[in-house]
Amino acid sequence: MTATSPGDHAPRMIDQIDQEFGKAERKRRLYTALFIAATLFVMVGGFGIAEDMNSGSFIGGLHKFFDYPANIVAESFEAGWGWYPLLLHFAPALIETVNMAAVGTILGGVLALVLAFCSTRGLGVWPPLIPICRRFMDGARAFPELILALFLIFVLGASPVPAIIAVAFHTAGALGKQFSEVNENIDRGPLDGLAAAGANWTQRMRYGVLPQVLPNYTSYLLMRFEINIRASAILGFVGAGGIGQELRKAIGWTQGAETSALFVLLFLAIVAIDQISSTLRRRLTGDGVGHV
């Protein structure tokens, strides 16, 4: 904006505003056009490259898209009543996956709690610790779980434990960041009040911070649990046990009925936990929470 003195004539001012506005508008339009052009370019170019790199083509594969699901459905119908016991047969595998996710979430959550408190300013933590904890969380978040799980499977052998450690590690980073964001946004009043009443550090945290952050913490924890169930299922695929491993076997041996039973089980589990946790979350915080 150009500065205008009160003595200026009104018509000139409007002209000027009009001009400025037009300029800004043109600039904005240019940016929008550029952005759309860039998006289109990435889309067209990217799909071109992807099509080239892919071993099968898009058009060629399109008709095959329904083949595999159709096969599975057909084989499941062939199995007839024998299909339902399969659900029961694979239930232990599902329980193992849920257990993997739960233990990973608990261990990661405890670590996240510690990290979150260590990376929040103004809670009386030794200041040099703050950036260290933050960088550690960034690293833990960026590290793909799968890589850690594969490495640990190599060392510890194929079992659910490598997956749990990998999930816990990633959870510590992801939850730690969300927790520390909650910590940053608390009302400092109660803390000052408690300090004035002579409360020590533990008491200040217990009565000043925890009541404020607990609903959000629980909500984030539940959301992470949900994500971790999917992650544990995927890690099973590389040898960590649970439903993922069964799925890999079933797909590898092209057992349609088993595969569909596992798909259904996984789908039901994810939807059920999705529903339960979103109901609980809504009750705790009043509305949904963001995504990291």
Place this chain on the structure above:
Amino acid sequence: MTTASATTLGTDEIDRRFAAVLARSRRQIFWPVGLALGVLVYLVYAWIAFDMTSLVQQSRFDRAAILALDSFAYKVHVTEDLRDAGAPLEISIEGARQGGFREDPDWVVRTETGAAVDLGDGYRAVIEGRTLTLTGPGLDGPVEARVLEDGTVEATGSRPDWVKVNDRRFEARPTLFQRVRITRTRIELHRYFVGWENFWFDYDSPYHGMGLMQAWAYAGSQPQIEEGISNRALIFSNFWTNKEWQHGDVFKALLETILMALLGTLVASIVGLPLAFLAARNFNPVMASRMAVRRVFDFLRGIDMLVWSLIFIRAFGLGPLTGIMAIAFTDTGTLGKLFSEAIENIDGKQVDGVKSTGASPVQRYRFGVIPQILPIFVAQSLYYLESNTRSATIIGALGAGGIGLKLVETLRTGVDWENTFYIILLTIAVVIAMDIFSGWLRRKLITDA
């Protein structure tokens, strides 16, 4: 509290006056204690269910140490073949047949009957015929090992705890950086060096053994090394086609992974937006169609990226297209749901304001609705772009291709752990770069809008 009284209250008095408050706070204590106990019991159950005790016994932590060492170091083998007395001493990197040296390194001195080898850290080994003498710090005397004519292996002299010996085998590992191994057929010495061998150029390259700067200088000083290509271009092409590190392939795989994440998210957000309007209460008054769209979102989300990628691999084969479709399908569900929630939460007054100026329905959307949801649209899409970079690695490893598959391949062979480590580093670098890029773009777009 409320009034400032002159008398101070005794503990009993406080108990009596605030009995209700205190009782409640005592009751509240049971909650966390109970919860903590429950979690503890659950963890004990998990410990038993996952059979942790036997796992701890079975785990191979020595493997971890070797892997860790291999990720930043390489070893040079010095091998004496005992079956063929006339055979010369072999010196090679990682024992590879073509990994020979143009001339002997200065820490190996050949003698008439064997060799004197400096293993580093003060350890020295002397091979004389079929006998090996090892000296080093912390030893009372030399360790001697020999292979007798009948093929049995025996050791004499001092016997530190890092020496393992039986009739058929002698094994010594004073530190992680030296290793001596004797069997009936050969004496093998390993010396470890920190670094990644042949990272820039492989054995076939005329630049083998040089660093990048060194090769650049060398290229400038030499006449044309290979016909039809300039020396400097040859540097790049040799680096790019390095057989051991496969820089070109790794780069291509990285590009594939980024493509998957970028295009998958782009398609998901572009398809998700119009569908989100159909799923929003304030834009689609027809309950049945609204519910139908929402169930489609749930279905897409619920099936999970893993399963989608398996289905698409069958249809489209290996490659980025499969990954793109898997990400696009899953995230159309997720983003569609998020967008529809954002659309339901817009401020109606702004739309009314635009309407009151006589705006057409299209203008009402353009100026009343879009500005309100655009920041959320951009922010959520970019958040998902970030997390999809990680996801693309994972579904890639399950078979969709890209850097994930490359990683699993090198891990499965298990020989060149440093290659795996290199790919891990690159993957993490890409994930972090994506993180920073999307954060930067988000700030830029949202504050400018």
